Amino acid sequence: MAKLKIEDLKKIKEKVQSQTSLREGAQRAKVTVHMGTCGIASGAREVLNALMREMEEAAVSDVTVTTSGCMGLCSREPLVTVELVGKEPIKYEKMDEMKMRQVFKRHVMEGEIQTPFVLAKGAEIVR
Numbered sequence: 092m093a094k095l096k097i098e099d100l101k102k103i104k105e106k107v108q109s110q111t112s113l114r115e116g117a118q119r120a121k122v123t124v125h126m127g128t129c130g131i132a133s134g135a136r137e138v139l140n141a142l143m144r145e146m147e148e149a150a151v152s153d154v155t156v157t158t159s160g161c162m163g164l165c166s167r168e169p170l171v172t173v174e175l176v177g178k179e180p181i182k183y184e185k186m187d188e189m190k191m192r193q194v195f196k197r198h199v200m201e202g203e204i205q206t207p208f209v210l211a212k213g214a215e216i217v218r
Contacts, residue, residue, distance in 0.1 A: 118176070120154045120199050125170040127161025133168035134187060141188035142171075145195045154199060167210055173198050184210035 124130075124139040139158065146154060162170055167184040173194065174180045181204055183194055190208050197203045 118153055118155045120176065121157065121172075121174045122154060122195075122199060123157045123159050123172040123174075125160070125162050125168070125172070126158040127165075127168075129161055129165035130168040130170060135169040137188055138169045138171060138186045138191045141191040142195055145192050149195075149200070151200075164210070170210065175199070175202060178202075179213045181209055182211045183208045 122142060124135055124142065126135045126139070139156070142156060146156070162182075164170060164184075169186045171183045171186050171191065171194065172180050173183065175198075181198065183190070183205070186194070186208065190205075194205050194208065198205055
């Protein structure tokens with residue numbers, strides 16, 4: 092194997108930073124794709140991949156993408172939560188790649204909640 096030069100390391104670092112900035116940038120929004128076993132079986136991985144492609148195409152770096160486990164609503168999977176700064180969280184149900192692209196373009200980018208796909212508004216309150 093050839094020895095790496097400083098320039099090679101810089102290129103690797105830039106590539107990794109650009110890829111992870113989709114998940115860790117300075118944030119105006121956070122999108123959580125719920126990826127419990129039921130979510131993955133229902134297509135959550137494809138939803139996540141569609142979201143990442145849309146973000147890459149739009150060159151967005153101020154949206155955090157996270158995953159979580161099961162929310163306990165298996166019949167509503169795949170589930171996605173969108174949180175815009177200063178707004179209440181919106182939970183979307185029965186997502187697919189097309190719906191995810193629409194939610195990204197209209198809700199995340201323009202602030203327009205996609206009502207036909209909404210399961211709930213607001214955060215859970217544990218008492």
